[in-house]
Amino acid sequence: MKIVLHxxxxxxxxxxxxxxxxxxIKRGHQIxxxxxxxxxxxxxxxxxxxxxxxxxxxxxxxLNKLNPDAKIIVCGCASQNSPEQFLNKxxxxxxxxxxxxxxxxxxxxxxxxxxxxxxCDYEEAGSVLPSRTRAYLKVxxxxxxxxxxxxxPHIRGRSRSxxxxxxxKEAYLLAKTAKEIVLTGINLSDYGNxxxxxxxxxxxxxxxxxxxxxxxxxxxEMTAVTKELLAAAKASPNFCPHFHxxxxxxxxTVLKRMNxxxxxxxxxxxxxxIRDGFPWAxxxxxxxxxxxxxxxxxxxxxxxxxxxxxxADIHIxxxxxxxxxxxxxxxxxxGNVVKVRVKRLExxxxxxxxxxxxxxxxxxxxxxxxxxxxxxxxxxxxxFIKVYFKPGTRALTDNVQVQAKLVEPYLDGMVGEMV
Numbered sequence: 001m002k003i004v005l006h007x008x009x010x011x012x013x014x015x016x017x018x019x020x021x022x023x024x025i026k027r028g029h030q031i032x033x034x035x036x037x038x039x040x041x042x043x044x045x046x047x048x049x050x051x052x053x054x055x056x057x058x059x060x061x062x063l064n065k066l067n068p069d070a071k072i073i074v075c076g077c078a079s080q081n082s083p084e085q086f087l088n089k090x091x092x093x094x095x096x097x098x099x100x101x102x103x104x105x106x107x108x109x110x111x112x113x114x115x116x117x118x119x120c121d122y123e124e125a126g127s128v129l130p131s132r133t134r135a136y137l138k139v140x141x142x143x144x145x146x147x148x149x150x151x152x153p154h155i156r157g158r159s160r161s162x163x164x165x166x167x168x169k170e171a172y173l174l175a176k177t178a179k180e181i182v183l184t185g186i187n188l189s190d191y192g193n194x195x196x197x198x199x200x201x202x203x204x205x206x207x208x209x210x211x212x213x214x215x216x217x218x219x220x221e222m223t224a225v226t227k228e229l230l231a232a233a234k235a236s237p238n239f240c241p242h243f244h245x246x247x248x249x250x251x252x253t254v255l256k257r258m259n260x261x262x263x264x265x266x267x268x269x270x271x272x273x274i275r276d277g278f279p280w281a282x283x284x285x286x287x288x289x290x291x292x293x294x295x296x297x298x299x300x301x302x303x304x305x306x307x308x309x310x311x312a313d314i315h316i317x318x319x320x321x322x323x324x325x326x327x328x329x330x331x332x333x334x335g336n337v338v339k340v341r342v343k344r345l346e347x348x349x350x351x352x353x354x355x356x357x358x359x360x361x362x363x364x365x366x367x368x369x370x371x372x373x374x375x376x377x378x379x380x381x382x383x384f385i386k387v388y389f390k391p392g393t394r395a396l397t398d399n400v401q402v403q404a405k406l407v408e409p410y411l412d413g414m415v416g417e418m419v
Contacts, residue, residue: 001039001108002030006063008056009046011184011218013076015125015136016101017044022129023105037067040108045078047155049320053078057085064090073108075101077155083115098156102126118142118157121194128170133370133379133399135178135213139167139204140185144193145221147248148259148326149291149319156186159193164207175213179368179399180240182216183208189224202232209236214368214382216240219286222247222262225270230277241278242384245270247285250305251298254291257330264305271309280363282312282356282383289345290319290338292330299341306348312356312384314349318342357409360385364419369400378413381406386413394418 003024007017020042021031032038041063045056056078063072073094074086080097087095094107097115102125107114122141142157143150174181183204185191192200201224208215215238222245233239249255250264274281287302306314318338321328365381367389372378376388377396381404388411389404396402404416 003040004038005042007044015138018129019125022127041072043074045076047077047081080155122160122162130177134180135174140191143187159190161195171211180214184218189221202228205232219244222267222270240382241281244284248288250302254298284313286315289341290333360406367404387416389416
């Protein structure tokens with residue numbers, strides 16, 4: 001059959017979709033991610049916010065229009081959270097959740113509700129689809145943090161980790177085609193939870209040091225930044241000095257209402273430790289603007305911390321009320337106030353990004369080529385700067401590592417000169 005796989009949400013969803021695709025291809029099916037007519041659609045949904053869940057339902061309607069006679073399988077976080085919103089919808093034959101995605105390929109001709117309880121142990125997702133240039137590698141699932149604005153621990157279950165030997169086996173396989181591997185999980189910082197012994201994220205980084213590909217970490221909690229992790233990263237020849245360290249707020253009182261178990265001062269100390277070991281590290285973050293009861297003073301604390309941290313980039317989210325969370329019961333911040341604060345933070349983000357890029361000028365970095373357009377090759381450096389450069393006399397393809405001297409900011413990154 002011709003099957004369209006459409007994935008909403010996070011890197012974990014993308015990894016799991018790649019595993020589903022890998023298994024379907026092994027069985028002889030034609031797989032695409034393009035939204036076009038097909039015999040069957042597999043929709044992997046997201047539920048991190050109400051808006052994400054709405055987009056999942058919206059996409060279901062769009063798939064129906066592409067081929068009104070096709071079957072549709074729905075899986076992922078939105079269907080795990082509320083399968084009822086997808087059951088009995090036109091052409092939906094199977095509704096699954098987050099568990100059992102490894103046997104979704106067995107359900108192509110089935111009908112019914114297959115949303116199951118989340119397992120206590122890590123569940124392997126199946127045969128991963130080889131990627132070119134950058135590949136995701138899932139090493140952990142679930143979360144024990146229970147931030148007051150988030151439903152994910154209820155939808156993904158408690159934290160559980162993938163055995164190290166399984167990760168290494170898949171990493172060697174991915175490195176045959178991809179030159180960069182991004183470690184991902186619902187809470188990557190919690191890697192090691194549920195495994196025997198005293199294994200943790202530093203051990204994983206060390207073990208992957210022999211892989212013939214760059215190793216990049218996805219989002220981390222500040223508690224994961226320890227002297228052991230930084231030492232393991234420093235000793236690994238393939239580690240990318242890019243740390244996406246979730247902040248959410250720079251106000252101690254807001255952090256407490258969020259049930260984030262650190263202070264602004266502790267966060268800044270982790271930033272200092274990273275820069276001591278990796279002076280040119282790209283440090284990025286997430287910030288939620290307009291959390292319930294956020295005052296002007298609390299928002300100002302966030303701006304002050306962002307300036308002090310000198311972030312390379314900030315992913316900005318306007319707070320979205322999520323039914324069923326403790327934060328949804330608090331007094332909500334006025335929507336117009338939130339919009340103004342988002343713009344103020346966006347302005348600061350742009351200033352900080354420009355400052356970070358200017359500080360990088362003159363450095364020689366290693367760039368992994370990705371695409372060629374407008375006469376420029378582009379790709380990302382180890383510290384996650386998007387670099388644009390002309391190939392000169394050298395014939396290039398994608399998925400090649402080249403050295404480039406950073407010249408000046410350009411578009412969403414920097415112009416470089418190939419060395």
